[in-house]
Amino acid sequence: MKTFKIGGVHPPENKLSKDAAIEVLDIPKTVYIPLSQHLGVPAVPVVKKGDTVKTGQLIAKGEAFISANIHSSVSGKVAKIDDVIDTSGYRKTCIIVETEGDEWEPDIDRSPDLKEDCSLTPEEIIKKVQEKGIVGLGGATFPSHVKLMVPKGKKADILIINGVECEPCLTADHRLMLEKAKEMLVGISIQMKALGVEKAIIGIENNKPDAIKHISELASGYKGISVESLKVKYPQGGEKQLIKALINREVPSGKLPIEVGAVVHNVGTSLAVYEAVQKNKPLIERVVTVSGSKIDKPSNFLVRIGTPVSALLEASGGIPENTGKVVNGGPMMGKALNNLDAPVAKGTSGILLFPEREVPRKPMLNCIRCAKCISVCCMGLEPYLLAILADKERFEECENEKIMDCIECGSCLYICPSGRPLLDNIRVGKNKVGQLMRSRASN
């Protein structure tokens, strides 16, 4: 069974919501659509207070190269453009739309028919993906059109589709693969055409045998698309880990996957690409898992972007008593919310509720140099050393120890028997080293 070679952990899977079919959540009365839902420069609003918007209408334009367009997810009136605490924990500018009915832009095809043929040229496909504001739905929210444009002098020879969903508890991608596999495969062939590659591999961990079976059956009808099952190991969903696992190529330090001729997209992104290119539908909704051990009804919801998290929690049976923490994202990489009305953004893959007794961290003890963090680090780094160097503000040494290669998967923090804040220190170090590198580049 294939998997990546260095590091990794296997936390309890807890995929409670894996049998819950995707439910369409009611459209909320008010949506808060953040202007910065993607990696890169925030979008610039093109509507103003009082404007009426239709579902799918462009409301903010990504003007920089690494940026993405944002569309209204409901129809109604723009109430305000204001700062709202979003999933990042900080106030960010949002466009607030009061819902009135649900009137869609007329050029969006809402019929459920599968549209397989795509006669567009690669340039037209990329333009459409950019127009419709598609970003990577795996969590990093990198604008997809940038990934589909192969830089000059480089050549892509393989497209890797990430259906790994290695984070425990999350099942959004799993359900998508079961329910929207046909559309997804058309999306993948469109992405292959845009990139000009002949081959695509869909990587799925073998804790989802139903998805592997379903997609393998359908994929046999498409030339060049194959499915590979992978051994369950976290963080297999990381780009570099997945490339290593599937095609045994190693992305050099500080470089992008295109360096080894691979491009990685999430399964959700492939579906979004299909909808954008074939149906003209911008990225205005996504599947979000709501789960937790005490929750009444662990579910997967199809949610309009900008819906407050509280609406999702209500729909899954309310917040259970003694809930200690609400986390946005998976249990390993997710981040606790400090505002339950924070809006669902393009990168929100799950909302998890943890009971109070599971919340506190282990008490912090001295480092016993057991080297468990080194053995689980999927990037081959030495987390204990990086944490010490960052703590002592020796940032230049951090840079030499390749702190910027850390993907913040949290495996070191998970395994540390002394409960040391390894990742917290590394994160501070990465931040400072990033500043150092930027100031050096600008001088």
Added chain:
Amino acid sequence: MNEITLISVISLGSLGAIAAIVLYFVAQKFKVIEDPRIDVVEEKLPGANCGGCGLAGCRALAEAIVKAESLEGFSCPPGGNEAMKDIADALGLVAEESEPMIAVLRCNGTRENSPPKVKYEGATTCQFAHSLFSGEGGCPYGCLGCGDCVLACSFDAMYMDEKTGLPVIIDDKCVACGKCVQACPRNIIQMRKKGKKSRRIFVSCINTEKGGVARKSCKVACIGCGKCVKECKFEAITLENFLAYIDYEKCKLCRKCPPVCPTGAIHELNFPPRKEKKEEKAQENA
């Protein structure tokens, strides 16, 4: 027996003599000539090695002063003007008078003024908390209350007030070394002129959000209304990004601005109590 003693005395003695001669030449060859004035200067410094002067420690400052042969641009915050004057006398130089400074905390987001809405469970340092969220009270500029500044202080001049959740600066002990200023990830602590009897007036808020938004997370935030700017006759107060700033170089400590602040964001420290109540009553009666 005697013979053995004699042999050993002679052999060890000659070995010693050879080693001494070798050592003498080596010492001559590798002699380090150190200016004796460095020791003199170092003795006059407080020896706290706080780094407030911007150098690695007291010895480094002494070396730098002796090398530069002038006191221009050097200062020792803990030693103050006295230490610099002593050094100037010893070296026959002229000391620059520098105004004593003190650290002020520009946040008043106590648990009461900015009630905690969430509880932070992570590792308790401000650096980590700052990288994760806006703070328990919701203010993205306010004090996180984990005490990085208290840990950084080597003069015991700060402590955490358990009740308010904010650090307190002890005026008498603060030497303005600037360690806390560096430690704070949100730049809340700033250096200001100490003033006569350590009297000082400052805006105890650095929130640059719009007034309404700032008030949502904290009762005593500066809302940028500009009343203090109008009130100030000395043009010491400037307003930028919905935040007032009092220039301590221009401020004459006239105490006109604190009463006009609608949120009470302007703080005055170490002043005698006001007698205003009577005047107010007199105005009301009239």
